[in-house]
Amino acid sequence: MDQLGKIFSLGQQILKQSNEMKYCQRQSRRLRERVSSLLEATLPPQITAALDNFENALKKAKEMIEKFNTDCKIKKFLMASNNKILFEEVNGKLADVWEVFMMNLQIAQHLSISRISKREFWAQEDKLDAEQDRQLPNKNTEAILKGIEEIKDTLKALTAQEKIQEIKEEELSGSPWKLRKQSEFSELYEGEYYRSPVAIKVFIKTQAKSTGIVRTHFRREISNMRKFDSPSILRIFGICIIEKGSSPRFCLVTEYCERGSLRDVLDEEKNLRLDSRELLARGAAQGLYRLHHSGVPHLHRNLSSSSFLVTRSYEVKLTGFELRETQTSISQEIMEPKTAYLSPQRLENPFNKYDIKAEIYSFGIVLWEIATGKIPFEGYNSKEIYQLVFGKRQQEPLGGDCSPLLQEVIDGCRAYEPSVRPSVDGKVLSSMREILQKLSSVTEKCVKT
Template identity: 35%
Template structure:
């Protein structure tokens, strides 16, 4: 199989880079041990039918390429400093380990090989925590050793050696400061609880800037900071249902804390009975719905469109894989994403999220609105009660990625019956712009594949977009 030699070669390259890492050695070693375990299984793939495993191996190859880039980034102090300045290195390890775990589970399904203990979530978290502590100790030892060398060279006749030692010491101090800050931020987010906000703490505009079937959005101020205030629309007949939806969304927003999911600041409940008011105070995104941004006349460069696509895919992946029970958004479309002042995309509208188990109990996740039709998979268009699952959501994600790339509305002006004919019977895909990067065209078309099995996972979409982003930077 074409992917196996490439995967084995990548694993060997990672092993080579591992000997040169200057920081986070324990986490890199753990990453390598998991890759080695996967290599045992990959080598067993030689005699299997290619169609059974080629898709899994293709995704694994891309994950290993991203893992190699991560390990390489710890081979020089300059690249280490750049990495920790740009983002939380611990999150990068977590993401790569999550993707390796995805591959492990897929390989186990194909081979029925019992090596799940290595990738068991609770074991990984304990191991990762221990590795992080050991890496911090190692960094302190490097710092102490560097100080000893610095003391020995105080009277040295070679000023270049002394200057280099001072630069390394400064780099280590800066890296440690950033790591401590990141660790505190991660710890505080895990302990975060929903704050109950008093109405007197809020300032709210009198007119909403957005109205949906179930809610109204107002711009406001909380703690001298611009916020969005979502007010749930209630009728006397279903006040209890409104309260349940309100609490479900607040709890889900609080649970799934990510740069690509709209942040919740707290909730506010006023009144009693049928006069009850339910408010969620959340992050304010200056440019509003992604759909409106894409429909504006502002020209977006491909680098910006790829970044927005990556943000979109990361949000969906976070829902699908970051918790013990993965959730589905059930309403992935360009109005479910908001855009902040830096054009970073964030997922909102989490009130309808469900686990696949709960969806199975309820038989389906219906999307009856005409505006929802373009986002339905071929199977949903053909069968009203088709079982909604992760592959349906990836199809919807593919349509959103098409919107970002084309800056157009899907099937604009086409009536719902004709959409079904074109998508289900004719297997039609709306074309992408001629200047769209070739790899991005292939990825979006795979997301929109007719057969659910041919659609990639949300994690694989993130992997591919990371590579496309690097290609855009080097172009």
């Protein structure tokens, strides 16, 4: 499913760039229609070969664009014989993918064109499109080059996103940085990285005396971060060290989530429907599930509603654990767990071992926030929360509109006794699997109704 997420991201950005091309419009539109039709299909995970071929077909576009990245080569291409087709090789590969999808997904019954004739039909369309595009005046050559350059930049950005790396300052200078948030220790900007929107966290109060130490931590951690690659985990592009002036500036560059944190969404959208809240809960669970399923089980250790970010389309991304050593080597900020999210056992003894049971409790508080929209133990100080949760074993109540199944999940996660919280033999994998399965059942019911 991670591969499907990559393909969808790659396809969506190619659709956007091809839509903005001012010339060779017929061929660009045709490519857009074909990629879009493949993206819209509901793909079962078992057709791995088809997904591999689809990804390779999109990557082939990069090779073709790089071949024509100079004025002389593109002009030579445009002046070639009329049967020259801009995306001929890419379209051939897409046709192969289309045929596999039709056989495996049985979508042929919804189409008026048979699987056998699809390649021939596309070839006819391509020939007509190329003939009409070639009727454009030669003065449009520079504009065509610009459109191809934009697609090339997008593909280059996607290639860069495959790996976490140190980013040069000039690679973030595509547009002015826009300040979105500010705290005592950092400033958060919206910027661009190869035409893609990104979040740029600039550390204010730094303790790093040497850029070498930061780079050492970064290089050690990036290999570990690759195993968290998932649409449900915030994507990390890398760090940028600006070595100008008397002291360096350190920046962390990540995927940009327009709606901010999960807590921001709950504060700003008080009238969220229950089914929307349930979908947010499932999205949050998918992120934590992926973290726990990263080879050797990995715990977040500081979970709260601020640990999840939300995109414009309400996708939820887990954050707050990535490049932890690198950030600690840079910033003076100390990330201490918030009292409202601590399990009774951790409230009683802060040195109590942090395990999957403690993390599940914290996630239960996050689920309670999503279901109610409220801030946990709002108005209470740490001592009062300790007395309520550990001393009196109290849980904050859920609203009457919460579905019974969601309430069962939340109450199970927040159970006072660790043994009652979801898990099988205390294993990380079993705990989040059980929670995600129940939340999936909740969201399936709300979609059907």
